[in-house]
Amino acid sequence: MKAAVMYQRDGMPQYVDFPEPVAQKNELLISMKAAAIKQLDRSRASGKHYSIQNDPEQATIIGGDGVGVLENGTRVYAVGATGMIAEKAVIEKDRMVPLPAGIDDVTAAALPNAVFGSAMGLRFRAGMKKGETVLINGATGFTGKIAVQIAKYYGAKRIIVTGRNKQTLQSLLALGADEIITLEQDDEAFVAQIKAIHSRTPVDIILDYLWGHTAELILSAFKGQGMFTHKTRFVSIGSMAGDLIQLSAENLRSVDLQLTGSGLGSWTKPEVQELLKKILPEMFKLAAAGKLKVETVSVDLKDIASLWDLDIPGGQRLVVTI
Known part of the structure; x- marks a missing residue:
């Protein structure tokens, strides 16, 4: 053959x-x-x-x-x-x-593969509920674009997306994104924009496809000031921007942060069975129907x-x- x-x-x-x-x-x-x-x-x-x-x-x-x-x-x-x-x-x-x-x-x-990289993180690692706000870091790739649509389908109230390709970022608005953040701006402006968004509409879930420096910036933007904070579940899925980050211990102590990963070795057998028996068939039907x-x-x-x-x-x- x-x-x-x-x-x-x-x-x-x-x-x-x-x-x-x-x-x-x-x-x-x-x-x-x-x-x-x-x-x-x-x-x-x-x-x-x-x-x-x-x-x-x-x-x-x-x-x-x-x-x-x-x-x-x-x-x-x-x-x-x-x-x-x-x-x-x-x-x-x-x-x-x-x-x-x-x-x-x-x-x-x-x-x-895009369903693996979005639905599994939303459903099983973040435990997404309807009405929550989702930030997708690195949403201009294929999996990120599918993640926007699945988050919307699962009932996200608001979806914020980051990326470098300006044209693709704009196209995400038609797929269900509510606000876009360019990664082309300087670090200070990027962090300020994340902080402003989080203060207006607290982010419940972060799906991260980049890791590296952008993840460091997002995590620093969520660092608390010693008062009660909103719980945010950060799910690492990809590492296109680098495999290692520097994470301040203050980040973990000053904010109600759940940091986890979604990938081949992190899923349980029951979760994989649900993926194959329920989640994928549902997504295939949505695609077949043009949704x-x-x-x-x-x-x-x-x-x-x-x-x-x-x-x-x-x-x-x-x-x-x-």
Whole structure:
């Protein structure tokens, strides 16, 4: 079969012939139709992601999830037991979601990772309730744009977003954002704007896709003055601006702050089951009905080497069709 194979970390995936995988007990063989290329895939392929840092370097099919057709004709989204950017893949029986008729393969392949990176944080780490105010730091990427829509769907009263791309920031207003904050301004102005917003409408939840310096600034803006403070739940999801921050102990003592993360190793088995059984099916139906906007750029599997590092602007998701 043809597949996108990474032979060495920090290299380029190659479009080559590769042995077809064989399903074992509790697994199924799937004919792949589409798979998204995400930051997670690039990070794992380079060996930099924490989930595979101790794995041996070997020829590996890239892609952790995607859309395909089972041998009985059922079209599903699934998480792979083998690499998914290939003509065939193996999946676990309990890690797939049947797709509604109204959603196309490319959209269905693009959406799930963004749901993982937003709904899980809102539902399980922040415990979001209707009527709360949500700040999304780094909302101009694909996952951030989906997060705006999901926060609105879950009943957010007010949504504040940050980002660098001015055009994309403006487009978030049409998706449900109420106020935008540019990251292009100087630190003092950025902190002052955060403080002003928080004083007018206390922020209940922060979804952070950047970490690094912007997270430091936001946390400093929330530092209290020794009086009773509003409880804010800060959920770290990504680290596009850097993996480390400096956090003052005063930040933790002076404000009612809940600091947590949402990622592969932080979810419980019941939470993952709810994701697969309830949350993802609900989001697929919303997308099929046109109530969730998903922007994609699709490419053919045979062109994987030349398109691996393709810069996709404006918060779109790159999807490989097979």
